Amino acid sequence: MNVIYIMWLRQLKKYFRSKSRIIGSLGQPLLFLLAFGFGFGAIFKKAGAGNYIQFLAPGIIIMSVLFTGIFSGIDLIWDRQFGFLKETMVAPVSRLQIMLGKTLGGATVAALQGVIVFVLTLIVGFRPHDLILLPVGAVVVFLVALLFTSLGIALASTMEDMQGFQLIMNFLVMPIFFLSGALFPLEGLPKVMDVIAALDPLSYGVDGLRFAFIGAQSVFGFGTDMLVLVVLTAVLLGLGSRLFERIQA
Amino acid sequence: MDVIQANDNIITVSSLAKKFDDFTAVDGISFEVKKGEIFAFLGPNGAGKSTTIKMLTTLLHPTSGQIILNGFNPSRDKDGVRKSLGIVFQDPSLDDDLTAFENMQFHAICYKVPSNIRSSRIEELLKFVELWDRKGDLVKTFSGGMKRRLEIARGLLHHPRVLFLDEPTLGLDPQTRNHMWSYVKDINKKEGMTVFFTTHYMEEADRVAERIAVIDHGKIIAMGTGDELKKQTNSETLEDAFLSLTGHKIREEEATGLDRMRRMGQMWRGKRR
Ligand SMILES: Nc1ncnc2c1ncn2[C@@H]1O[C@H](COP(=O)(O)OP(=O)(O)OP(=O)(O)O)[C@@H](O)[C@H]1O
Ligand SMILES: [Mg+2]
Numbered sequence: 001m002n003v004i005y006i007m008w009l010r011q012l013k014k015y016f017r018s019k020s021r022i023i024g025s026l027g028q029p030l031l032f033l034l035a036f037g038f039g040f041g042a043i044f045k046k047a048g049a050g051n052y053i054q055f056l057a058p059g060i061i062i063m064s065v066l067f068t069g070i071f072s073g074i075d076l077i078w079d080r081q082f083g084f085l086k087e088t089m090v091a092p093v094s095r096l097q098i099m100l101g102k103t104l105g106g107a108t109v110a111a112l113q114g115v116i117v118f119v120l121t122l123i124v125g126f127r128p129h130d131l132i133l134l135p136v137g138a139v140v141v142f143l144v145a146l147l148f149t150s151l152g153i154a155l156a157s158t159m160e161d162m163q164g165f166q167l168i169m170n171f172l173v174m175p176i177f178f179l180s181g182a183l184f185p186l187e188g189l190p191k192v193m194d195v196i197a198a199l200d201p202l203s204y205g206v207d208g209l210r211f212a213f214i215g216a217q218s219v220f221g222f223g224t225d226m227l228v229l230v231v232l233t234a235v236l237l238g239l240g241s242r243l244f245e246r247i248q249a
Numbered sequence: 250m251d252v253i254q255a256n257d258n259i260i261t262v263s264s265l266a267k268k269f270d271d272f273t274a275v276d277g278i279s280f281e282v283k284k285g286e287i288f289a290f291l292g293p294n295g296a297g298k299s300t301t302i303k304m305l306t307t308l309l310h311p312t313s314g315q316i317i318l319n320g321f322n323p324s325r326d327k328d329g330v331r332k333s334l335g336i337v338f339q340d341p342s343l344d345d346d347l348t349a350f351e352n353m354q355f356h357a358i359c360y361k362v363p364s365n366i367r368s369s370r371i372e373e374l375l376k377f378v379e380l381w382d383r384k385g386d387l388v389k390t391f392s393g394g395m396k397r398r399l400e401i402a403r404g405l406l407h408h409p410r411v412l413f414l415d416e417p418t419l420g421l422d423p424q425t426r427n428h429m430w431s432y433v434k435d436i437n438k439k440e441g442m443t444v445f446f447t448t449h450y451m452e453e454a455d456r457v458a459e460r461i462a463v464i465d466h467g468k469i470i471a472m473g474t475g476d477e478l479k480k481q482t483n484s485e486t487l488e489d490a491f492l493s494l495t496g497h498k499i500r501e502e503e504a505t506g507l508d509r510m511r512r513m514g515q516m517w518r519g520k521r522r
Contacts, residue, residue: 006358014346017387083342090306091359092331245327249308 003093007101008108011075015109022116029064029117033057033124036183049185055216057126058137058209059182061117065141066202068113069148070173072106073156074165086249095241099153103237106149107142114141129215137212143229144205150233154240157247175200182206186219204228258317259284259411259443260305265314266467267300274300276467277314282411282460285441287434289448289458293495297467298447299339302415305445306336319410335360335409337400337417339447345389349380349399352388353406360407374402377432378425394420401429408436414446418453426450430457451488461487465495 015022037053044052079085088098128134155168179193180202189197197203198220208225210216218225260282267275275297282288290298303309305316307327316322321329343352353371362370375381378398388396397420404412412433418426434457436442448454454461455475463471463478471478471494475487484490 003359006355010344010347010351010355013351017346079344082345083338083340084344086308086338086340086342087344087356088359089308090331090334090336092328092361093359094328248310249303 003091003097004101004104007098008105011072011102011105011109014075015112022113025064025068025113026116026120028067029060030120032060032063033121037124053121053125054127054214055185055210056183057118057121058213059180059206060121061114061141062144062180062202062206062209063177063182064117065110065114065144065205066148066173066177068110069106069145070152070155070169072102072109072149073152073154073159073168074162075106076102076153076156077159077162077165080247085247089247089249095245096237099150099237099241099244102153103146103150103240106153107145110145110149111138111142114145128213133212133215137209140205140208140212140225140229143226143233144202144209147201147205147229147233147236150236150240154236154243157240157243176202179203180206181219201228201232257283259286259319260445261315261317262301262305263315265301265304265316266312267297267304267309268312273467275304275311278464278467278469280462280469280472282443282445285437285443287437287444287446287457287459289446289454289461290464291447291449291451291454291461291491292464296464298464299415301464302336302413302445302447305330306334306413307331333410334413335404335407335411336413337404337415339415339419341396341400343388343396343400343403346387348385348387349375349391350384352399353403356403356406360409362407370406374405377428378402394422394425397421398425405432405436408440408442411443411445412436414444416447416449418448418450426453433457451486451491455487463491463494470494 033053033056037056041052044050044055049055076085079088091098128137155172156165159165159168179196180200181197182202186194186197186203186207204220204225207219208222208229211218211222211225220228258281260280262281263279264277265275265279266273266277278297278301290301292298300309304311305318305323307323307330310324316324318330319333321333323330344355347355350371353375354367357367357371372381375384378401380395380399380402383391383395388399391399397417401417404414404417414433418429421429430453433444437444446458458475460474461472461478462469471481473481478490478494479485479487482490482493484493
């Protein structure tokens with residue numbers, strides 16, 4: 001057993017031990033699916049854009065992965081407040097290994113959350129167009145999970161408290177979600193929105209998952225989607241290790 | 250072996266200082282700890298003991314001064330320092346959502362305790378602190394004393410070059426306390442492990458420590474064997490010596506109040522600076 005594995009395992013154990021957290025985190029995606037999916041379905045259809053639930057489901061799956069991933073940062077803040085972080089900080093282990101372990105753990109949890117929401121979408125009527133492409137979708141989901149978990153942990157390393165994290169939620173994560181094309185098609189938008197969406201890393205995850213799940217024409221190109229997700233994740237892991245090293249107890 | 254390793258000192262501290270904003274918690278202290286020595290750091294609440302330990306163990310950056318621990322400088326080679334030490338913190342540091350066994354296992358793997366002795370060492374130590382039959386229980390179901398015992402067992406799990414114990418026996422019953430010290434002394438003898446500890450139990454310090462430094466207001470005000478300190482102050486007991494060195498004024502009230510406020514602050518503000 002090595003350090004990365006034990007860090008990963010710890011995250012997973014904590015996840016499965018907090019049933020209330022698992023259940024609680026399903027409320028929001030369900031609400032979005034029902035309110036948006038059924039609320040806008042008719043208009044969407046009238047506009048000739050097809051079935052909105054089909055379009056929306058990949059966006060909502062990605063949303064839950066985004067939120068769960070970012071929330072891994074909160075675990076770090078809890079660790080700090082309950083004192084366990086000191087144990088990790090003095091351990092003779094490279095900070096990159098700590099980051100990798102935590103990120104893989106958090107990302108696995110986020111991806112599992114994505115799988116649960118995927119099942120929810122099936123219940124409300126979503127149908128993936130090609131079962132062969134499901135594994136491709138799983139890869140996209142895991143990459144998105146990795147990216148936003150590493151972002152959440154990097155941010156939490158600079159964070160004094162939960163309030164700080166609340167700010168991040170409002171001023172970073174919400175815009176990332178709403179401007180990513182998770183809820184609306186990226187075609188035919190005003191130029192400004194085009195640029196903003198292209199700068200939003202989540203757009204590439206949403207785009208990739210739509211490509212895999214509903215056979216949509218990829219906006220950025222599937223290869224670009226993957227590349228952006230992988231490169232950003234690597235950068236954030238490096239940055240996160242640096243920031244983690246700077247924490248003082 | 251390089252030059253620094255060649256002398257007998259495993260810890261060398263010179264003019265070490267730590268400021269929190271304008272407040273000086275550690276005020277230019279210098280001392281050495283010999284290889285294999287059991288060294289006690291005594292001082293009233295808020296004297297700067299834990300702050301010093303945090304700087305020695307890479308948790309805090311010194312404002313100024315120099316530290317060499319096992320040949321490594323914590324400002325430059327954190328990993329070298331971390332590989333050399335083990336620590337039992339004064340504040341809680343367990344994962345409450347894991348079981349006793351899982352906390353031990355996590356530590357054993359981080360410190361690369363060889364897999365062939367890992368399980369037997371964990372079992373030995375959990376039995377030693379009488380938590381073996383609770384090994385599968387979540388730590389959040391433990392009493393304060395049980396958590397403390399688990400932290401001690403965890404600190405002893407890998408046998409480091411230098412073991413830091415920051416008020417390890419606080420809240421423990423006398424049986425467990427004696428038990429713990431005989432275990433620590435045993436590793437100290439067998440493996441030459443250096444022990445650096447703090448305590449507020451003076452008889453404990455007198456009995457266990459080979460050398461004692463007394464720190465107050467961030468400065469070292471006396472250093473020597475227990476007997477030397479007693480002689481220096483014409484005292485019968487170490488407690489009298491301590492009181493005559495640090496004065497009879499009660500720090501407890503203000504320091505504890507301050508400490509509590511500080512901790513509450515940390516609870517809400519986080520501990521990063
Ligand atoms: N992070 C911090 N920010 C501000 N002040 C701090 C911080 N950490 C410690 N201090 C202050 O530094 C002083 C020394 O604290 P320290 O924890 O080193 O004392 P100590 O000798 O370990 O005391 P005790 O016996 O109560 O554990 C105290 O006055 C404390 O309030
Ligand atoms: Mg202290």
